[in-house]
Amino acid sequence: MKNNIPVEKNKEYILEITGTGFKGEGVAKVENYTIFVPEALEGEKVKVRIVKVNKNFGFGKLIDFEVKSKDRVEPICSIYNKCGGCQLQHYSYHKQLDFKRQRVVDAIKRIGKIDIKDEGIKDTIGMEDPYRYRNKVQMPVREEGGKIKIGFYKSRSHDVVEVKECFIQEKVADKAIYVIKEWMEKYNISAYNEKKNKGLLKHIMVRKAFKNNDETMIVLVTNSKTIPYKDELIESIRENIPTITSIIHNINTKNTNVILGQKCVTLWGKDYITDYIGKFKFNISPLSFFQVNPTQTEVLYNKALEFADLKGNELVFDAYCGTGTISLFLSENCREVYGVEIIKEAIDNAKINAKQNNIHNAKFIVGKSEEEIPKLIDQGKLPDVIVVDPPRKGCDEKLLKSISKTNASKIVYVSCDPGTLARDLGLLDNLGYKTEKVQPVDMFPMTSHVETIVLLTKENQ
Ligand SMILES: C[S@@+](CC[C@H](N)C(=O)[O-])C[C@H]1O[C@@H](n2cnc3c(N)ncnc32)[C@H](O)[C@@H]1O
Known part of the structure; x- marks a missing residue:
């Protein structure tokens, strides 16, 4: 026991989860010392490895179960515990x-x-149906070990977890990832490197109208003013995504956490998609805020x-x-x-x-x-x-x-x-x-x- 902290880093403990944190993580107490255990549910008894020890609280990694909650379900997504996008997939929907x-x-x-x-x-x-509900997705594009990765940031990091299928996005986003990745590999298009501020493709954004013929917009955010082999990309998108109505180039040459730059060039189709909330009609351009x-x-x-x-x-x-x-x-x-x-x-x-x-x-x-x-x-x-x-x-x-x-x-x-x-x-x-x-x-x-x-x-x- 160091400085009266009753647990040690890298050691394993059996803990009873007696509470829930803001992000849905399990909370356990050891002699009044709080330990957050992501992916554990209140009422469970779990084996945990302590991964971080702060003065007033620590973090544990869930290793095994002694008692499982009746509210626990199998997450639908295979990268759920790597990607930082969802926190509650292991909760039944009723429990969420x-x-x-x-x-x-x-x-x-x-x-x-x-x-x-x-x-x-x-x-x-x-x-x-609490899946596939989002009408917009923004995904970073990076390269690792010579391989293109399109996906989401891991929780609290800028490392990209590759995504092939995301269950809270519209299916068309999965298709867009596939088509753009294939085009990058075929024409040797570089992915952005944040540390060096180099490389071409930074992010892709996909937006879809839910109540207007599935109108779809794809936005390519680049660190350059031009896109090589853009006609080939347009052709491939049009061939593979029949609902596409708008392909946009967004230029963002700044090394910043802000995803979209201020300048948009329409490469093909309309400058916006149109969707309805109730009976009201809205034009949604790449930079517009619209509820997701x-x-x-x-x-x-x-x-x-x-x-x-x-x-x-x-x-x-x-x-x-x-x-x-x-x-x-x-x-x-x-x-x-x-x-x-x-x-x-x-x-x-x-x-x-x-x-x-x-x-x-x-x-x-x-x-x-x-x-x-x-x-x-x-x-x-x-x-x-x-x-x-x-x-x-x-x-x-x-x-x-x-x-x-x-x-x-x-x-x-x-x-x-x-x-x-x-x-x-x-x-x-x-x-x-x-x-x-x-x-x-x-x-x-x-x-x-x-x-x-x-x-x-x-x-x-
Ligand atoms: C949660 S959004 C709500 C948007 C809108 N009501 C809707 O449902 O789509 C909050 C909005 O407040 C705006 N905002 C932030 N600070 C503001 C301020 N001090 N005065 C007016 N608007 C502000 C943001 O730009 C954003 O559009």
């Missing part, structure tokens, strides 16, 4: 949904200190509509609106909606989206929500309902304070991070907004990501 709800419950009670009955936090809405699980996006947005409970005469604010998708969903049921978003290109898209759906009561503003919404309020625009859908870090406190001065009767909060959601619900509680209903929605099956939509109502109205 329970895990996500429990994360929300814990955060709301511990961080937000919200006094809400358990029934107020609903069961997670899952998918009928279109089936559950519709579920989420319909929940937003239900929580907003609009009667037709309301003024609505949609803060952090992206390409205006929620604004458009709400527009038909209210008098006017204002969407605010920090990225100009997203607002350009939002305006186009509104126009092509014949929506005239949605207005869009570029800027920070915490600056633009107070300005709207100062101009006398007093909202009845406010939707917020912030990034992981949650809402700016300035925005929440300014909202609370408006007398808006409802706030609909869409969140991709239970921790910051809970913090903001706590702040809103102090500002007079009561958490009424909490609904987790499974937007990312097989992963530990949790999406939640919450209805808050103004007290004493």
Whole structure:
């Protein structure tokens, strides 16, 4: 025992898994010292090799089982424990949904200190088929030992695990990997080397429309301004992928973690694909943000509509609106909606989206929500309902304070991070907004990501 740490690196122990971490990993205690065991489930008894020892916690590698959980299933993917993409494939789907709800419950009670009955936090809405749900995939292209590898980064590293079939992506992405790899090998096209900032092909991105004839876009991200043997590539893609409607060259010569560069050249077909959420039509270009699980996006947005409970005469604010998708969903049921978003290109898209759906009561503003919404309020625009859908870090406190001065009767909060959601619900509680209903929605099956939509109502109205 070193420095009172009760386990030693590289030694094996039999541990009882008594808890679950944020990423779905098992948690065991040895004399109050915490050990995280990825791929172990609560209730299991497992043999573990200690691989890392920190001052307050350590990590163990699962070696064998003494007792298995009834919630354990065989992962569908053969590279599941190498690739960093999924964390919960060894959970039954029912258990995944329970895990996500429990994360929300814990955060709301511990961080937000919200006094809400358990029934107020609903069961997670899952998918009928929780596989092949993603409409977009981005995969790094690298070379190792003279072999091209296209796949995903290993967890916490930039080593690429080769992928032949990914069960959360659309099947067309598997085909694209095959065709592009074959073309690279045939014409000796180099893969990118991050350390040297050399080599041609950095990433491939594939996007597919789920509700519009399977329209498919392939984007090749290169470290060069031109692509050799591009006609041969176009021919091969068209021959092997009949649904292809768009082949794009994206130029990114910077040595950066940002995948896409700003410049796109259409090599063949259209500059965008078109897809629908509900009855609304969206043009999706390579750089546009678009929700990656279109089936559950519709579920989420319909929940937003239900929580907003609009009667037709309301003024609505949609803060952090992206390409205006929620604004458009709400527009038909209210008098006017204002969407605010920090990225100009997203607002350009939002305006186009509104126009092509014949929506005239949605207005869009570029800027920070915490600056633009107070300005709207100062101009006398007093909202009845406010939707917020912030990034992981949650809402700016300035925005929440300014909202609370408006007398808006409802706030609909869409969140991709239970921790910051809970913090903001706590702040809103102090500002007079009561958490009424909490609904987790499974937007990312097989992963530990949790999406939640919450209805808050103004007290004493
Ligand atoms: C989770 S996305 C939501 C997008 C959209 N509501 C949707 O469903 O597609 C969060 C958005 O907030 C934007 N954003 C980040 N910080 C912002 C800020 N301070 N003010 C306004 N928008 C911001 C991001 O660019 C991103 O588009």
